[in-house]
Amino acid sequence: RARRYATLSWATARSVAGGAVQEKALRLAEARRLTFLVRAPGGVGGTRIGELPDRLEPSAAAVPPLRVALLGCGAVGGGVLHHLLDRRQRFTLVGVAVRDRRGAPAELPPHLAVTPEELAARPADVLVELAGGTGVEPWIAGALACGRHVVTANKALLAERGASLRNLAGERDVSLRTSAAVGGALPALEAVGRLAQGPGVRALRGVLNGTSSFVLDRLAAGDSLAAAAAEARRRGFAEADPTLDLDGSDAAQKLVLLVRAAWGSDLAAARELDWRQVPRRGIAEASVAAGPPGAVWRLVAQAAIDGGRLQVAVAPEPLPAGDFLATSAEAGNALEVVSASGEVVHLAAQGAGRWPTAEAVLADLEELWRDHAASFDAAGAAEVHDEVPLAAAGEVAS
Numbered sequence: 001r002a003r004r005y006a007t008l009s010w011a012t013a014r015s016v017a018g019g020a021v022q023e024k025a026l027r028l029a030e031a032r033r034l035t036f037l038v039r040a041p042g043g044v045g046g047t048r049i050g051e052l053p054d055r056l057e058p059s060a061a062a063v064p065p066l067r068v069a070l071l072g073c074g075a076v077g078g079g080v081l082h083h084l085l086d087r088r089q090r091f092t093l094v095g096v097a098v099r100d101r102r103g104a105p106a107e108l109p110p111h112l113a114v115t116p117e118e119l120a121a122r123p124a125d126v127l128v129e130l131a132g133g134t135g136v137e138p139w140i141a142g143a144l145a146c147g148r149h150v151v152t153a154n155k156a157l158l159a160e161r162g163a164s165l166r167n168l169a170g171e172r173d174v175s176l177r178t179s180a181a182v183g184g185a186l187p188a189l190e191a192v193g194r195l196a197q198g199p200g201v202r203a204l205r206g207v208l209n210g211t212s213s214f215v216l217d218r219l220a221a222g223d224s225l226a227a228a229a230a231e232a233r234r235r236g237f238a239e240a241d242p243t244l245d246l247d248g249s250d251a252a253q254k255l256v257l258l259v260r261a262a263w264g265s266d267l268a269a270a271r272e273l274d275w276r277q278v279p280r281r282g283i284a285e286a287s288v289a290a291g292p293p294g295a296v297w298r299l300v301a302q303a304a305i306d307g308g309r310l311q312v313a314v315a316p317e318p319l320p321a322g323d324f325l326a327t328s329a330e331a332g333n334a335l336e337v338v339s340a341s342g343e344v345v346h347l348a349a350q351g352a353g354r355w356p357t358a359e360a361v362l363a364d365l366e367e368l369w370r371d372h373a374a375s376f377d378a379a380g381a382a383e384v385h386d387e388v389p390l391a392a393a394g395e396v397a398s
């Protein structure tokens with residue numbers, strides 16, 4: 001019967017936390033008037049302790065799951081499907097639009113396999129779009145216009161139409177979440193956005209296309225381009241049309257999204273940058289046999305503000321082994337961001353493939369669930385903490 005507190009004052013926390021939060025930490029926080037959140041790593045919700053009323057969370061039964069419509073069930077969609085079926089307390093899958101029902105994953109219940117038209121007609125709170133390509137814009141715009149949140153990994157569409165989709169989301173007061181569009185499991189847009197809001201961004205450079213890294217390593221090991229690209233497709237790294245990976249288009253689209261996150265609020269050139277204008281060379285132009293000894297070839301996307309002007313480029317480069325970007329292996333991505341104050345931030349993670357990308361989609365969905373659950377918080381407001389058995393104390397740190 002344990003229930004979790006949504007919020008607690010420092011004083012009540014001292015009496016109910018039962019050692020789950022250190023007494024001295026509570027004293028320090030109270031003396032400095034600090035509010036903090038106690039939550040399990042990777043957990044959802046948690047207890048905020050500060051100058052706050054003692055208030056219980058609504059019971060889990062009081063928060064209905066988010067209804068999710070999934071458009072696209074290929075490499076990444078199949079991973080998201082698996083995660084959603086595993087989290088039925090938070091998410092109810094209302095339908096999955098698959099290109100070909102015969103190719104649908106075995107774990108997809110047949111009654112959920114629908115056409116995009118049928119999917120759009122089903123009541124839902126969130127559309128997760130993983131079909132890719134710019135042709136899905138009407139489904140995304142339609143969902144936003146109906147007041148649905150959208151989670152998408154579609155860098156091609158966001159690079160082309162991101163601004164108008166964001167405006168539409170703003171008008172309807174819904175979220176457009178795009179963590180998976182750049183960097184797979186690497187929180188690239190989040191990190192750049194946070195630096196932009198803080199000290200500002202001076203420059204960034206990254207390995208943003210996992211297929212290119214994979215293929216370049218295979219070329220260096222003596223494979224042919226065709227065999228390496230076919231293997232990247234088989235592993236679920238490459239786009240449906242791998243030319244976009246190999247000629248730098250995919251990296252240019254991702255670079256445009258990072259440029260907007262870094263400078264879009266101040267610089268028209270960043271807001272209006274068209275990915276086709278990004279000077280780019282693909283990996284076919286890499287001479288993997290050349291370069292200094294020990295060099296690692298990577299397709300590098302970079303952007304900087306130089307004398308007030310935006311400079312962007314995508315090109316293969318032989319990186320010295322000590323370069324942070326050279327540490328990316330397989331389909332790994334790496335990003336180096338230099339803040340306006342000169343601080344250098346490094347991020348690296350798996351950037352392509354089913355599970356890393358599905359994790360990023362799931363992170364966006366969990367954020368939506370957190371907001372959704374918080375909107376039910378008010379229901380707990382009337383309950384006072386002393387109606388709760390002391391067993392609740394352990395839950396403070398659950």
Ligand code: HSE
Binds near residue numbers: 210238351
């Ligand atoms: N084709 C992309 C890549 C997938 O190889 O990086 C992730 O965006």
